[in-house]
Amino acid sequence: MAIGAGMMTLSSCATVSVYKTSAESNKISVPVSQFAKTDFQVVQAQGLFYNIALRKETDGSYTALLLRCTHADNQLMATGKGFKCNLHGSTFNQEGKVTKGPAERALVKYPTEVNNGNIIIHLS
Amino acid sequence: MRSATFTLTIFLALTSACLLAQKKTSTTSEESLNDTTNKSATVIGGYGNAFYQRNSKEQTSRINLERFVLFTGHKFNDKISFFSELEVEDAKVAGGEEGGEVAVEQAYLKFNLNANQYITAGLFLPRIGILNEEHLPNTFNGNERNYVETYILPSTWRELGIGFYGSMSTMPLNYSFGLFNGLNSGGFEHGSGIREGRFEGRNASANNLAVTAAVQYNPGDFKFQVSGYYGGTVGDSKRRADSLGLNSGIFGTPVAIGEADVQYEHNGFSVKVLGAIVSIPDAEAINSAYASNTPKTEYGAYAEIGYDLFHNISAPHQKQLIVFVRDEKFDVNAQIPSNGVMDGTLSQNHVVAGFTYLPIRNVAIKADVRLVHTGSQNPELIVNPNPVALPYQPNYNLVNFGIALSF
Numbered sequence: 001m002a003i004g005a006g007m008m009t010l011s012s013c014a015t016v017s018v019y020k021t022s023a024e025s026n027k028i029s030v031p032v033s034q035f036a037k038t039d040f041q042v043v044q045a046q047g048l049f050y051n052i053a054l055r056k057e058t059d060g061s062y063t064a065l066l067l068r069c070t071h072a073d074n075q076l077m078a079t080g081k082g083f084k085c086n087l088h089g090s091t092f093n094q095e096g097k098v099t100k101g102p103a104e105r106a107l108v109k110y111p112t113e114v115n116n117g118n119i120i121i122h123l124s
Numbered sequence: 125m126r127s128a129t130f131t132l133t134i135f136l137a138l139t140s141a142c143l144l145a146q147k148k149t150s151t152t153s154e155e156s157l158n159d160t161t162n163k164s165a166t167v168i169g170g171y172g173n174a175f176y177q178r179n180s181k182e183q184t185s186r187i188n189l190e191r192f193v194l195f196t197g198h199k200f201n202d203k204i205s206f207f208s209e210l211e212v213e214d215a216k217v218a219g220g221e222e223g224g225e226v227a228v229e230q231a232y233l234k235f236n237l238n239a240n241q242y243i244t245a246g247l248f249l250p251r252i253g254i255l256n257e258e259h260l261p262n263t264f265n266g267n268e269r270n271y272v273e274t275y276i277l278p279s280t281w282r283e284l285g286i287g288f289y290g291s292m293s294t295m296p297l298n299y300s301f302g303l304f305n306g307l308n309s310g311g312f313e314h315g316s317g318i319r320e321g322r323f324e325g326r327n328a329s330a331n332n333l334a335v336t337a338a339v340q341y342n343p344g345d346f347k348f349q350v351s352g353y354y355g356g357t358v359g360d361s362k363r364r365a366d367s368l369g370l371n372s373g374i375f376g377t378p379v380a381i382g383e384a385d386v387q388y389e390h391n392g393f394s395v396k397v398l399g400a401i402v403s404i405p406d407a408e409a410i411n412s413a414y415a416s417n418t419p420k421t422e423y424g425a426y427a428e429i430g431y432d433l434f435h436n437i438s439a440p441h442q443k444q445l446i447v448f449v450r451d452e453k454f455d456v457n458a459q460i461p462s463n464g465v466m467d468g469t470l471s472q473n474h475v476v477a478g479f480t481y482l483p484i485r486n487v488a489i490k491a492d493v494r495l496v497h498t499g500s501q502n503p504e505l506i507v508n509p510n511p512v513a514l515p516y517q518p519n520y521n522l523v524n525f526g527i528a529l530s531f
Contacts, residue, residue: 088263089263
């Protein structure tokens with residue numbers, strides 16, 4: 001259930017849309033309407049110490065990536081072209097694959113589904 | 125009997141309280157959410173590098189395991205983690221022999237406040253420059269760390285303190301603030317700037333403190349950073365400081381540092397530009413107290429460009445073959461007080477060129493040449509004149525071959 005939504009319109013690669021919500025039973029729900037004007041959202045779930053990057057693919061499916069560096073668990077920042085860790089400099093592309101070390105493993109990807117106008121992110 | 129009953133009652137009450145405190149009364153959505161990532165875990169990692177160096181001036185060669193660092197981290201839960209790095213320099217530390225170092229490079233707790241903010245406490249690296257945080261040897265070009273971030277910004281520079289880190293949700297901007305122990309101006313040495321004034325976690329004076337701040341902006345392929353440092357350098361009592369003619373107190377006899385850098389990466393190209401300046405306004409008083417020829421101002425800058433020759437190879441791979449060139453300019457003696465002695469050899473220009481081959485991202489094979497040009501020697505500083513010692517050579521080169529890794 002969404003407890004609030006804060007959103008900035010994508011005017012350039014330097015701004016990111018953010019959707020604030022909470023989770024129920026290890027699931028996060030994001031309205032499909034959030035993607036009316038953008039194909040990328042950062043999802044902030046209350047109580048979770050990492051953001052989730054949610055991207056709409058060209059085939060209409062959605063990819064959810066946990067923004068936690070796979071090197072030392074630091075929080076990642078969305079840069080507009082991927083994700084960057086400011087602790088040791090690892091970078092990941094929009095698919096979550098490592099583009100610069102020291103991280104070796106790709107980001108954790110959560111399964112998603114669309115149900116009744118909502119994108120459901122399964123956290124387990 | 126009454127006493128025993130009272131004791132039993134108290135015991136039962138305390139036991140019940142403990143059991144109630146331990147009992148999980150309900151599972152909230154937040155708790156169930158964290159269960160998915162909240163697993164306790166201990167992680168071991170590390171990094172290291174070794175290289176061969178040929179010095180054209182000395183006509184000597186050496187090979188050295190410069191660093192081997194073991195990283196140990198433990199995540200207690202998603203809120204609290206511990207990070208540490210234990211470093212051995214030059215492979216061996218032996219009693220009675222010079223060289224080598226064993227040091228705790230980092231040991232700190234990290235407290236996550238939310239998805240965008242956290243606090244660190246302990247021994248850690250403030251965000252100043254690029255190399256201080258991003259110092260893994262497979263992530264920078266050249267066998268040696270750049271000299272600007274070695275002598276002007278004394279990386280890797282860690283002190284004891286607390287830090288606050290945060291990032292904006294809606295734009296790629298992050299910020300950090302730190303409060304640390306200060307430097308020790310009594311440790312400053314001619315030729316190495318403030319480097320030997322670091323405490324690095326060992327019995328640091330805490331009468332004097334330092335504050336740091338940094339802002340980073342990461343739009344797309346760019347990364348911009350500005351950072352600053354301001355701290356006192358006299359941890360002595362006021363009585364002793366007064367006797368030395370130094371200002372004590374939290375920010376007494378201060379050091380101020382300003383730094384800015386830009387990084388760019390796109391289609392195999394990478395560019396780094398960094399500039400830093402160090403100001404020691406009370407250098408004259410420090411020299412009067414310690415005769416260390418401390419400068420009033422030091423500065424340094426470098427620019428590096430690299431290109432990954434394997435970038436356009438279409439097959440999926442991690443291999444990189446980066447050719448690079450870097451120009452470093454720094455002066456550890458840029459401005460001296462009236463009681464200082466100018467040393468032209470501390471004004472240096474280095475050009476470093478070479479390649480970095482990464483068969484995988486975490487392993488690097490490096491080759492480079494460092495062309496060194498320095499200012500001329502001040503005759504007043506010559507202790508052993510020619511022919512007792514060889515004449516000073518302002519131009520020479522260092523040829524380096526080495527390996528580096530992190531995991």
